[in-house]
Amino acid sequence: MKIYTKAGDKGYTSNVKGEKLWKGSLWIELQGHVDELNAHIGHLRSLNQRVTKQKDIDDILEWIQYCLFRIGSDVSLQFQASYITDTMIERLEKPLIHILKKQVSYIVLFILVVMRRQPMLK
Numbered sequence: 337m338k339i340y341t342k343a344g345d346k347g348y349t350s351n352v353k354g355e356k357l358w359k360g361s362l363w364i365e366l367q368g369h370v371d372e373l374n375a376h377i378g379h380l381r382s383l384n385q386r387v388t389k390q391k392d393i394d395d396i397l398e399w400i401q402y403c404l405f406r407i408g409s410d411v412s413l414q415f416q417a418s419y420i421t422d423t424m425i426e427r428l429e430k431p432l433i434h435i436l437k438k439q440v441s442y443i444v445l446f447i448l449v450v451m452r453r454q455p456m457l458k
Contacts (some may be wrong), residue, residue: 352412367411374404396431403428 348356349364357363381397384390406419 351414352409363411363414367408370404370408370411374401374408377401377404392431399428 347359349359351357377397377400381394384393384397403420403424409419
């Protein structure tokens with residue numbers, strides 16, 4: 337089976353609409369960043385499934401991956417269609433905001449404790 341064209345790509349690739357895009361374009365770079373982020377989330381999921389086995393964390397990470405796939409489709413179509421909805425974003429934000437609120441309270445507590453123990457810098 338032949339997997340090459342012998343024509344070379346001359347620095348261009350095609351998007352899902354069949355349009356030729358320069359490989360250095362911001363659209364291709366953005367698509368790469370979305371894909372890379374999705375790969376990192378997948379790695380986190382595999383670590384969670386092997387080590388901590390927290391179902392709630394896996395569910396959040398799975399939803400993030402699903403949304404990233406949809407966002408990747410939006411990017412591929414240069415946002416001429418939208419595969420991610422406001423409802424999906426809200427569902428994505430809720431657990432993240434909850435986690436961040438907990439983390440922020442720990443950070444604020446840490447700062448307060450450190451400030452009480454350290455004399456003010458002049």
